[in-house]
Amino acid sequence: MKIALLGYGKMGKAIETIALQRGHTIVIKTSRDSDYNINDADVAIDFSVPSAAFNNISNCLNNQVPVISGTTGWLEQYDDIVSLCEKQKGAFIYASNFSLGVNIFFELNETLAKMMAKLNDYKLDIEEIHHTQKLDAPSGTAITLAEGIIKNNSAYQDWQLDTASDKNIPIIAKRIPEVPGTHIISYTSPIDTIKIEHEAHNREGFALGAVIAAEWLADKTGVFTMKDVLNIG
Numbered sequence: 001m002k003i004a005l006l007g008y009g010k011m012g013k014a015i016e017t018i019a020l021q022r023g024h025t026i027v028i029k030t031s032r033d034s035d036y037n038i039n040d041a042d043v044a045i046d047f048s049v050p051s052a053a054f055n056n057i058s059n060c061l062n063n064q065v066p067v068i069s070g071t072t073g074w075l076e077q078y079d080d081i082v083s084l085c086e087k088q089k090g091a092f093i094y095a096s097n098f099s100l101g102v103n104i105f106f107e108l109n110e111t112l113a114k115m116m117a118k119l120n121d122y123k124l125d126i127e128e129i130h131h132t133q134k135l136d137a138p139s140g141t142a143i144t145l146a147e148g149i150i151k152n153n154s155a156y157q158d159w160q161l162d163t164a165s166d167k168n169i170p171i172i173a174k175r176i177p178e179v180p181g182t183h184i185i186s187y188t189s190p191i192d193t194i195k196i197e198h199e200a201h202n203r204e205g206f207a208l209g210a211v212i213a214a215e216w217l218a219d220k221t222g223v224f225t226m227k228d229v230l231n232i233g
């Protein structure tokens with residue numbers, strides 16, 4: 001496939017390596033608003049910055065180029081993209097995290113949330129740790145984890161950065177040089193703590209998942225998620 005990389009930073013470069021290994025060609029690489037013909041590509045992969053994702057994705061949909069986006073921090077405009085995709089009969093996938101391991105972790109989180117819903121003595125928090133260049137907090141993955149808990153445990157209605165309050169899940173965001181992405185969910189009672197954790201050792205899992213999603217999406221129409229791609233859950 002001919003792939004456009006919209007965003008050629010840490011993730012764009014990791015995706016390029018995997019895409020080439022899987023026999024694809026990179027026809028567009030862009031690191032800013034620039035002139036390119038998106039129709040040169042069969043599929044586009046957006047890992048850019050929160051302020052650029054909406055325009056990058058819209059441009060693809062308006063030109064009937066299937067597009068996947070892993071950019072976090074722009075989701076207040078997600079519903080507009082879904083409407084545009086439907087209007088243009090396009091193809092789109094957003095995932096806060098494309099790695100297979102994290103998508104299994106999302107399922108585990110929901111199962112645990114269901115079990116813990118009956119136990120009132122446990123206090124919950126989510127911790128996420130990322131490198132110091134990350135622009136958004138909390139991470140998109142931490143937000144997806146919080147949403148998975150809220151869906152399965154009526155004790156919680158929302159999440160809140162750094163602060164614990166009734167009915168809100170506190171998400172603690174830490175920034176430490178070079179950390180690719182760690183997420184920890186802890187349920188603590190006076191007696192014990194139950195913890196589940198996902199630690200990325202590098203960016204390869206995110207990049208491989210993104211290329212697999214792009215391969216899967218190339219001949220589809222509609223709005224999909226990684227659950228559709230990986231057929232789990």
Ligand SMILES: NC(=O)C1=CN([C@@H]2O[C@H](COP(=O)(O)OP(=O)(O)OC[C@H]3O[C@@H](n4cnc5c(N)ncnc54)[C@H](O)[C@@H]3O)[C@@H](O)[C@H]2O)C=CC1
Nearest residue numbers: 007009010011031032033048052070071072096097098206
């Ligand atoms: N969904 C997932 O699995 C993952 C998502 N991410 C997310 O992906 C995004 C990118 O992450 P990194 O590559 O680590 O960041 P990065 O900062 O290394 O790269 C972002 C690149 O986007 C470029 N950019 C700025 N404006 C642009 C525009 N208008 N069009 C195209 N590119 C533009 C920047 O120049 C930079 O090269 C972040 O939002 C991050 O949270 C990161 C890892 C995994």
Ligand SMILES: O=C(O)C1=N[C@H](C(=O)O)C[C@H](O)C1
Nearest residue numbers: 072096134139140141180181
């Ligand atoms: O910015 C990153 O690096 C990452 N961002 C994603 C997020 O916000 O969840 C995914 C991953 O954790 C790495």
